[in-house]
Amino acid sequence: MIRMESVTKRYPDGTVAVDRLSLDIPDRAITVLVGPSGCGKTTTLRMINRMVEPTEGTILLDGEDLQRLPVTTLRRSMGYVIQNAGLFQHRTILDNIATVPRLLGWGKARSRERAAELMGRVGLDASLAGRYPYQLSGGQQQRVGVARALAADPPVLLMDEPFSAVDPVVRKGLQDELLRIQDELGKTIVFVTHDIDEAVKLGTMVAVMRTGGRLAQFASPADLLSDPADAFVEDFLGADRGVRRLSFFPSAGLELVTDAVVPLDAPAARLAASGAPYLLVTDPDGRPLGWGEPRDLIAGAIVPEGLLPYGRPFVPGTDSLRAALDCAVLSPTGWAVAVDADGRVSGVVSQQAIGEAIRSAHAAGRGDVAEVAEVAP
Numbered sequence: 563m564i565r566m567e568s569v570t571k572r573y574p575d576g577t578v579a580v581d582r583l584s585l586d587i588p589d590r591a592i593t594v595l596v597g598p599s600g601c602g603k604t605t606t607l608r609m610i611n612r613m614v615e616p617t618e619g620t621i622l623l624d625g626e627d628l629q630r631l632p633v634t635t636l637r638r639s640m641g642y643v644i645q646n647a648g649l650f651q652h653r654t655i656l657d658n659i660a661t662v663p664r665l666l667g668w669g670k671a672r673s674r675e676r677a678a679e680l681m682g683r684v685g686l687d688a689s690l691a692g693r694y695p696y697q698l699s700g701g702q703q704q705r706v707g708v709a710r711a712l713a714a715d716p717p718v719l720l721m722d723e724p725f726s727a728v729d730p731v732v733r734k735g736l737q738d739e740l741l742r743i744q745d746e747l748g749k750t751i752v753f754v755t756h757d758i759d760e761a762v763k764l765g766t767m768v769a770v771m772r773t774g775g776r777l778a779q780f781a782s783p784a785d786l787l788s789d790p791a792d793a794f795v796e797d798f799l800g801a802d803r804g805v806r807r808l809s810f811f812p813s814a815g816l817e818l819v820t821d822a823v824v825p826l827d828a829p830a831a832r833l834a835a836s837g838a839p840y841l842l843v844t845d846p847d848g849r850p851l852g853w854g855e856p857r858d859l860i861a862g863a864i865v866p867e868g869l870l871p872y873g874r875p876f877v878p879g880t881d882s883l884r885a886a887l888d889c890a891v892l893s894p895t896g897w898a899v900a901v902d903a904d905g906r907v908s909g910v911v912s913q914q915a916i917g918e919a920i921r922s923a924h925a926a927g928r929g930d931v932a933e934v935a936e937v938a939p
Protein backbone atom coordinates (compact mmCIF):
# COMPACT_ATOMS: atom_id res chain seq x y z
CA MET A 563 0.00 0.00 0.00
CA ILE A 564 2.80 2.41 0.89
CA ARG A 565 5.95 2.05 -1.17
CA MET A 566 9.14 4.00 -0.54
CA GLU A 567 11.52 4.04 -3.47
CA SER A 568 15.08 5.11 -2.70
CA VAL A 569 13.92 7.94 -0.46
CA THR A 570 16.51 10.36 0.92
CA LYS A 571 16.01 13.26 3.32
CA ARG A 572 18.78 15.77 3.66
CA TYR A 573 17.95 18.62 6.06
CA PRO A 574 19.04 22.14 5.10
CA ASP A 575 22.04 21.94 7.45
CA GLY A 576 23.34 18.98 5.45
CA THR A 577 22.28 16.20 7.88
CA VAL A 578 21.31 13.11 5.95
CA ALA A 579 18.49 11.76 8.15
CA VAL A 580 17.33 9.08 5.70
CA ASP A 581 19.55 7.61 3.02
CA ARG A 582 18.11 5.88 -0.07
CA LEU A 583 15.45 3.99 1.87
CA SER A 584 13.34 1.51 -0.08
CA LEU A 585 10.47 -0.22 1.74
CA ASP A 586 7.23 -1.93 0.79
CA ILE A 587 4.89 -1.34 3.70
CA PRO A 588 2.22 -4.03 3.57
CA ASP A 589 -1.47 -3.28 3.62
CA ARG A 590 -3.52 -3.93 6.78
CA ALA A 591 -0.51 -4.95 8.86
CA ILE A 592 1.77 -3.37 11.45
CA THR A 593 5.17 -2.32 10.11
CA VAL A 594 7.60 -1.21 12.79
CA LEU A 595 10.53 1.13 12.20
CA VAL A 596 13.12 0.47 14.89
CA GLY A 597 16.67 1.60 15.49
CA PRO A 598 18.92 3.67 17.73
CA SER A 599 18.28 7.33 18.50
CA GLY A 600 18.78 9.62 15.51
CA CYS A 601 18.67 6.89 12.85
CA GLY A 602 15.87 8.61 10.96
CA LYS A 603 12.72 6.81 12.14
CA THR A 604 10.66 9.93 12.83
CA THR A 605 11.82 11.58 9.62
CA THR A 606 10.74 8.48 7.68
CA LEU A 607 7.32 8.47 9.35
CA ARG A 608 6.81 12.18 8.71
CA MET A 609 7.64 11.80 5.05
CA ILE A 610 4.68 9.43 4.77
CA ASN A 611 2.20 12.17 5.75
CA ARG A 612 4.33 14.91 4.18
CA MET A 613 5.10 16.75 7.38
CA VAL A 614 8.62 16.36 5.96
CA GLU A 615 9.26 16.36 2.21
CA PRO A 616 11.85 13.94 0.81
CA THR A 617 14.89 15.40 -0.93
CA GLU A 618 15.06 12.51 -3.39
CA GLY A 619 13.08 9.41 -4.20
CA THR A 620 9.38 8.64 -4.39
CA ILE A 621 6.72 7.54 -1.94
CA LEU A 622 3.65 5.87 -3.41
CA LEU A 623 0.30 5.39 -1.70
CA ASP A 624 -1.78 2.77 -3.50
CA GLY A 625 0.42 3.32 -6.53
CA GLU A 626 -0.05 7.09 -6.52
CA ASP A 627 2.86 9.47 -5.96
CA LEU A 628 2.28 11.31 -2.68
CA GLN A 629 3.41 14.52 -4.35
CA ARG A 630 0.32 14.41 -6.55
CA LEU A 631 -2.09 14.16 -3.63
CA PRO A 632 -3.29 17.32 -1.87
CA VAL A 633 -1.77 17.38 1.63
CA THR A 634 -5.18 17.81 3.33
CA THR A 635 -6.63 14.75 1.57
CA LEU A 636 -3.51 12.78 2.47
CA ARG A 637 -3.55 13.71 6.16
CA ARG A 638 -7.23 12.84 6.46
CA SER A 639 -6.46 9.32 5.31
CA MET A 640 -3.72 8.99 7.94
CA GLY A 641 -4.23 9.04 11.69
CA TYR A 642 -1.19 10.25 13.63
CA VAL A 643 -0.31 9.35 17.22
CA ILE A 644 2.69 10.78 19.06
CA GLN A 645 4.43 10.33 22.40
CA ASN A 646 2.56 11.99 25.29
CA ALA A 647 -0.53 11.92 23.05
CA GLY A 648 -0.36 15.64 22.14
CA LEU A 649 -3.91 16.25 23.30
CA PHE A 650 -5.64 19.65 23.31
CA GLN A 651 -5.44 20.58 26.98
CA HIS A 652 -8.44 22.92 26.95
CA ARG A 653 -10.79 20.37 25.38
CA THR A 654 -12.57 17.49 27.09
CA ILE A 655 -11.65 13.90 26.25
CA LEU A 656 -14.78 13.48 24.14
CA ASP A 657 -14.09 16.71 22.22
CA ASN A 658 -10.44 15.74 21.72
CA ILE A 659 -11.51 12.47 20.07
CA ALA A 660 -14.23 14.22 18.05
CA THR A 661 -11.75 16.76 16.62
CA VAL A 662 -11.17 15.24 13.19
CA PRO A 663 -14.79 14.23 12.53
CA ARG A 664 -15.76 17.83 13.42
CA LEU A 665 -13.13 19.16 11.02
CA LEU A 666 -14.57 16.90 8.37
CA GLY A 667 -17.99 18.46 8.98
CA TRP A 668 -19.67 15.44 10.51
CA GLY A 669 -21.94 17.50 12.80
CA LYS A 670 -21.70 17.69 16.57
CA ALA A 671 -24.02 14.85 17.58
CA ARG A 672 -22.59 12.32 15.13
CA SER A 673 -19.00 13.27 15.99
CA ARG A 674 -19.64 12.86 19.70
CA GLU A 675 -21.39 9.57 19.14
CA ARG A 676 -18.39 8.34 17.18
CA ALA A 677 -16.03 9.61 19.91
CA ALA A 678 -18.01 7.75 22.59
CA GLU A 679 -17.88 4.55 20.53
CA LEU A 680 -14.10 4.90 20.17
CA MET A 681 -13.62 5.42 23.90
CA GLY A 682 -15.09 1.96 24.39
CA ARG A 683 -12.94 0.52 21.65
CA VAL A 684 -9.68 1.70 23.20
CA GLY A 685 -10.69 0.63 26.70
CA LEU A 686 -11.60 4.01 28.21
CA ASP A 687 -14.51 4.19 30.62
CA ALA A 688 -17.38 6.41 29.43
CA SER A 689 -17.22 8.29 32.75
CA LEU A 690 -13.98 9.95 31.58
CA ALA A 691 -15.63 11.67 28.60
CA GLY A 692 -16.11 15.04 30.34
CA ARG A 693 -12.63 15.21 31.89
CA TYR A 694 -9.70 17.25 30.62
CA PRO A 695 -6.39 15.61 29.63
CA TYR A 696 -4.59 16.69 32.83
CA GLN A 697 -7.15 14.69 34.81
CA LEU A 698 -6.08 11.43 33.13
CA SER A 699 -3.13 9.12 33.70
CA GLY A 700 -0.39 8.91 31.05
CA GLY A 701 -1.71 5.55 29.83
CA GLN A 702 -5.26 6.88 29.57
CA GLN A 703 -4.01 9.90 27.63
CA GLN A 704 -2.27 7.60 25.15
CA ARG A 705 -5.53 5.71 24.67
CA VAL A 706 -7.25 9.02 23.92
CA GLY A 707 -4.48 9.75 21.39
CA VAL A 708 -5.15 6.42 19.64
CA ALA A 709 -8.92 6.99 19.71
CA ARG A 710 -8.49 10.48 18.26
CA ALA A 711 -6.32 9.15 15.44
CA LEU A 712 -8.92 6.48 14.63
CA ALA A 713 -11.93 8.79 14.83
CA ALA A 714 -12.37 9.43 11.11
CA ASP A 715 -11.60 5.78 10.34
CA PRO A 716 -8.45 6.45 8.27
CA PRO A 717 -6.98 3.42 6.47
CA VAL A 718 -3.47 4.34 7.66
CA LEU A 719 -2.25 4.96 11.20
CA LEU A 720 1.17 6.52 11.84
CA MET A 721 2.42 6.05 15.40
CA ASP A 722 5.60 7.74 16.65
CA GLU A 723 6.86 6.19 19.91
CA PRO A 724 3.27 6.30 21.20
CA PHE A 725 3.91 4.17 24.30
CA SER A 726 7.41 5.29 25.26
CA ALA A 727 6.48 7.67 28.06
CA VAL A 728 4.52 5.21 30.23
CA ASP A 729 5.71 2.59 32.70
CA PRO A 730 6.29 -1.01 31.54
CA VAL A 731 3.03 -2.40 32.93
CA VAL A 732 0.85 0.28 31.34
CA ARG A 733 2.90 -0.07 28.19
CA LYS A 734 2.20 -3.78 27.92
CA GLY A 735 -1.51 -3.04 28.35
CA LEU A 736 -1.41 -0.46 25.55
CA GLN A 737 0.47 -2.85 23.25
CA ASP A 738 -2.05 -5.64 23.88
CA GLU A 739 -4.87 -3.19 23.26
CA LEU A 740 -3.32 -2.08 19.96
CA LEU A 741 -3.01 -5.70 18.79
CA ARG A 742 -6.63 -6.32 19.74
CA ILE A 743 -7.83 -3.19 17.94
CA GLN A 744 -5.75 -4.12 14.91
CA ASP A 745 -7.37 -7.58 14.83
CA GLU A 746 -10.74 -5.87 14.64
CA LEU A 747 -9.92 -2.96 12.33
CA GLY A 748 -7.09 -4.16 10.09
CA LYS A 749 -5.42 -0.77 9.56
CA THR A 750 -2.14 -0.17 7.77
CA ILE A 751 0.00 0.87 10.72
CA VAL A 752 3.51 2.29 10.63
CA PHE A 753 4.89 2.28 14.16
CA VAL A 754 8.14 3.91 15.31
CA THR A 755 9.97 2.69 18.40
CA HIS A 756 13.52 2.38 19.67
CA ASP A 757 12.55 -0.70 21.69
CA ILE A 758 13.30 -3.94 19.84
CA ASP A 759 11.06 -5.99 22.16
CA GLU A 760 8.13 -3.74 21.29
CA ALA A 761 9.03 -4.06 17.60
CA VAL A 762 9.12 -7.87 17.74
CA LYS A 763 5.88 -8.02 19.71
CA LEU A 764 3.85 -5.66 17.52
CA GLY A 765 5.36 -5.91 14.06
CA THR A 766 4.12 -8.04 11.20
CA MET A 767 7.24 -6.68 9.52
CA VAL A 768 10.14 -4.89 11.19
CA ALA A 769 12.49 -2.43 9.50
CA VAL A 770 15.72 -2.12 11.49
CA MET A 771 17.44 1.17 10.71
CA ARG A 772 20.98 2.19 11.50
CA THR A 773 22.55 5.57 12.13
CA GLY A 774 22.76 7.55 8.92
CA GLY A 775 19.19 6.65 7.96
CA ARG A 776 20.02 3.39 6.24
CA LEU A 777 17.99 0.22 6.28
CA ALA A 778 19.84 -2.62 8.01
CA GLN A 779 17.16 -5.30 7.58
CA PHE A 780 13.48 -5.61 6.70
CA ALA A 781 11.97 -8.89 7.84
CA SER A 782 9.28 -10.56 9.91
CA PRO A 783 10.12 -10.76 13.63
CA ALA A 784 10.68 -14.53 13.39
CA ASP A 785 13.09 -14.14 10.46
CA LEU A 786 14.84 -11.26 12.18
CA LEU A 787 15.47 -13.37 15.29
CA SER A 788 16.60 -16.42 13.34
CA ASP A 789 18.63 -14.68 10.63
CA PRO A 790 19.95 -11.25 11.59
CA ALA A 791 21.47 -9.70 8.47
CA ASP A 792 24.70 -8.59 10.15
CA ALA A 793 26.48 -7.94 13.43
CA PHE A 794 24.68 -4.59 13.92
CA VAL A 795 21.23 -6.21 13.76
CA GLU A 796 22.38 -9.13 15.90
CA ASP A 797 23.70 -6.75 18.52
CA PHE A 798 20.57 -4.64 18.42
CA LEU A 799 18.38 -7.73 18.91
CA GLY A 800 20.15 -8.49 22.19
CA ALA A 801 21.62 -11.54 23.83
CA ASP A 802 18.58 -13.73 24.33
CA ARG A 803 17.26 -13.81 20.78
CA GLY A 804 17.32 -17.62 20.75
CA VAL A 805 14.83 -17.82 23.60
CA ARG A 806 12.72 -14.99 22.20
CA ARG A 807 12.51 -16.76 18.89
CA LEU A 808 10.71 -19.62 20.64
CA SER A 809 7.71 -17.28 20.87
CA PHE A 810 7.12 -18.06 17.21
CA PHE A 811 6.93 -21.84 17.64
CA PRO A 812 3.68 -23.41 18.85
CA SER A 813 3.57 -25.68 21.88
CA ALA A 814 0.76 -27.73 20.32
CA GLY A 815 3.16 -30.38 19.02
CA LEU A 816 4.59 -31.23 22.44
CA GLU A 817 3.98 -34.83 23.42
CA LEU A 818 2.10 -34.77 26.72
CA VAL A 819 2.51 -37.48 29.33
CA THR A 820 -0.89 -38.37 30.79
CA ASP A 821 -0.15 -41.32 33.06
CA ALA A 822 1.79 -39.00 35.40
CA VAL A 823 -1.50 -37.22 36.12
CA VAL A 824 -3.57 -38.78 38.90
CA PRO A 825 -6.79 -37.82 40.68
CA LEU A 826 -6.88 -37.21 44.44
CA ASP A 827 -8.56 -40.57 45.02
CA ALA A 828 -6.17 -42.56 42.82
CA PRO A 829 -5.81 -46.20 43.85
CA ALA A 830 -2.38 -47.56 44.78
CA ALA A 831 -1.94 -49.36 41.47
CA ARG A 832 -2.44 -46.09 39.57
CA LEU A 833 0.14 -44.31 41.75
CA ALA A 834 2.71 -46.97 41.00
CA ALA A 835 1.91 -47.37 37.30
CA SER A 836 3.59 -44.45 35.54
CA GLY A 837 7.16 -44.80 36.73
CA ALA A 838 7.47 -40.99 36.53
CA PRO A 839 9.56 -39.28 39.23
CA TYR A 840 6.67 -36.95 40.10
CA LEU A 841 2.92 -37.25 39.78
CA LEU A 842 0.58 -34.31 39.21
CA VAL A 843 -2.50 -34.61 41.40
CA THR A 844 -5.79 -33.17 40.11
CA ASP A 845 -9.06 -32.28 41.85
CA PRO A 846 -12.38 -33.94 40.93
CA ASP A 847 -12.82 -31.41 38.07
CA GLY A 848 -9.44 -32.30 36.59
CA ARG A 849 -7.74 -29.07 37.66
CA PRO A 850 -4.17 -29.20 38.98
CA LEU A 851 -3.54 -29.31 42.74
CA GLY A 852 0.20 -29.97 42.91
CA TRP A 853 3.05 -32.42 42.52
CA GLY A 854 4.02 -35.34 44.71
CA GLU A 855 6.61 -38.08 44.59
CA PRO A 856 4.94 -41.51 44.12
CA ARG A 857 6.43 -42.89 47.36
CA ASP A 858 4.98 -39.96 49.38
CA LEU A 859 1.45 -40.31 48.02
CA ILE A 860 -0.83 -42.63 49.98
CA ALA A 861 -3.68 -44.11 47.97
CA GLY A 862 -7.02 -42.69 49.03
CA ALA A 863 -5.38 -40.26 51.46
CA ILE A 864 -3.58 -37.65 49.39
CA VAL A 865 -3.46 -34.34 51.25
CA PRO A 866 -3.48 -31.37 48.80
CA GLU A 867 -1.62 -29.21 51.34
CA GLY A 868 1.29 -31.63 51.28
CA LEU A 869 1.90 -31.27 47.53
CA LEU A 870 4.52 -29.16 45.77
CA PRO A 871 3.09 -26.14 43.89
CA TYR A 872 2.39 -26.84 40.21
CA GLY A 873 3.54 -23.39 39.06
CA ARG A 874 1.98 -21.69 36.07
CA PRO A 875 0.41 -23.99 33.46
CA PHE A 876 0.46 -23.42 29.69
CA VAL A 877 -2.23 -23.96 27.07
CA PRO A 878 -1.01 -25.98 24.05
CA GLY A 879 -2.42 -24.49 20.87
CA THR A 880 -2.54 -20.97 22.27
CA ASP A 881 0.81 -20.68 23.98
CA SER A 882 4.23 -20.85 22.35
CA LEU A 883 7.16 -23.13 23.07
CA ARG A 884 8.68 -20.20 24.95
CA ALA A 885 5.71 -20.17 27.34
CA ALA A 886 5.94 -23.95 27.82
CA LEU A 887 9.67 -23.72 28.51
CA ASP A 888 9.08 -20.91 30.98
CA CYS A 889 6.51 -23.05 32.85
CA ALA A 890 8.96 -25.97 33.02
CA VAL A 891 11.82 -23.75 34.20
CA LEU A 892 9.64 -22.24 36.95
CA SER A 893 8.17 -25.58 38.03
CA PRO A 894 9.73 -27.09 41.18
CA THR A 895 9.82 -30.48 39.44
CA GLY A 896 11.12 -29.27 36.06
CA TRP A 897 7.90 -30.49 34.44
CA ALA A 898 5.38 -28.11 32.86
CA VAL A 899 1.65 -28.59 33.29
CA ALA A 900 -0.53 -28.35 30.17
CA VAL A 901 -4.18 -27.34 30.62
CA ASP A 902 -7.10 -26.78 28.24
CA ALA A 903 -8.89 -23.45 27.89
CA ASP A 904 -11.00 -24.30 30.97
CA GLY A 905 -7.95 -24.97 33.12
CA ARG A 906 -8.31 -28.78 33.15
CA VAL A 907 -5.08 -30.74 32.95
CA SER A 908 -4.38 -32.32 29.58
CA GLY A 909 -0.96 -33.72 30.50
CA VAL A 910 2.53 -32.83 31.65
CA VAL A 911 5.81 -32.42 29.80
CA SER A 912 9.44 -32.46 30.95
CA GLN A 913 12.10 -29.81 30.29
CA GLN A 914 13.96 -32.46 28.35
CA ALA A 915 11.00 -33.14 26.04
CA ILE A 916 10.60 -29.39 25.48
CA GLY A 917 14.31 -29.19 24.66
CA GLU A 918 13.89 -31.91 22.05
CA ALA A 919 10.88 -30.12 20.55
CA ILE A 920 12.96 -26.93 20.35
CA ARG A 921 15.72 -28.75 18.50
CA SER A 922 13.33 -30.25 15.96
CA ALA A 923 11.50 -26.93 15.52
CA HIS A 924 14.81 -25.25 14.74
CA ALA A 925 15.75 -28.07 12.39
CA ALA A 926 12.41 -27.69 10.57
CA GLY A 927 13.58 -24.18 9.72
CA ARG A 928 11.87 -21.14 8.45
CA GLY A 929 8.92 -22.70 6.63
CA ASP A 930 7.47 -23.83 9.93
CA VAL A 931 8.18 -20.54 11.59
CA ALA A 932 6.10 -18.72 8.98
CA GLU A 933 3.19 -21.08 9.60
CA VAL A 934 3.13 -20.45 13.31
CA ALA A 935 3.84 -16.74 13.27
CA GLU A 936 0.37 -16.10 14.74
CA VAL A 937 1.15 -17.85 18.02
CA ALA A 938 1.02 -15.48 20.99
CA PRO A 939 4.33 -14.80 22.76
Ligand SMILES: Nc1ncnc2c1ncn2[C@@H]1O[C@H](COP(=O)(O)OP(=O)(O)OP(=O)(O)O)[C@@H](O)[C@H]1O
Nearest residue numbers: 573575577579598599600601602603604605606756
Ligand atom coordinates in the same frame (compact mmCIF):
# COMPACT_ATOMS: atom_id res chain seq x y z
N1 LIG B 1 14.78 19.68 11.25
C1 LIG B 1 15.97 19.10 11.28
N2 LIG B 1 17.08 19.72 10.87
C2 LIG B 1 18.29 19.14 10.87
N3 LIG B 1 18.50 17.89 11.30
C3 LIG B 1 17.42 17.19 11.74
C4 LIG B 1 16.11 17.76 11.76
N4 LIG B 1 15.26 16.82 12.25
C5 LIG B 1 16.00 15.74 12.53
N5 LIG B 1 17.30 15.95 12.23
C6 LIG B 1 18.42 15.00 12.34
O1 LIG B 1 18.15 13.89 11.50
C7 LIG B 1 18.57 12.69 12.10
C8 LIG B 1 17.38 11.75 12.21
O2 LIG B 1 16.43 12.30 13.12
P1 LIG B 1 15.07 11.54 13.47
O3 LIG B 1 14.32 12.38 14.44
O4 LIG B 1 14.37 11.18 12.21
O5 LIG B 1 15.62 10.23 14.16
P2 LIG B 1 14.91 9.18 15.10
O6 LIG B 1 15.45 7.86 14.70
O7 LIG B 1 13.45 9.35 15.07
O8 LIG B 1 15.48 9.58 16.53
P3 LIG B 1 14.88 9.40 18.01
O9 LIG B 1 14.70 7.95 18.24
O10 LIG B 1 15.95 9.99 18.88
O11 LIG B 1 13.60 10.16 18.04
C9 LIG B 1 19.18 13.08 13.43
O12 LIG B 1 20.56 13.19 13.26
C10 LIG B 1 18.57 14.44 13.72
O13 LIG B 1 19.42 15.22 14.51
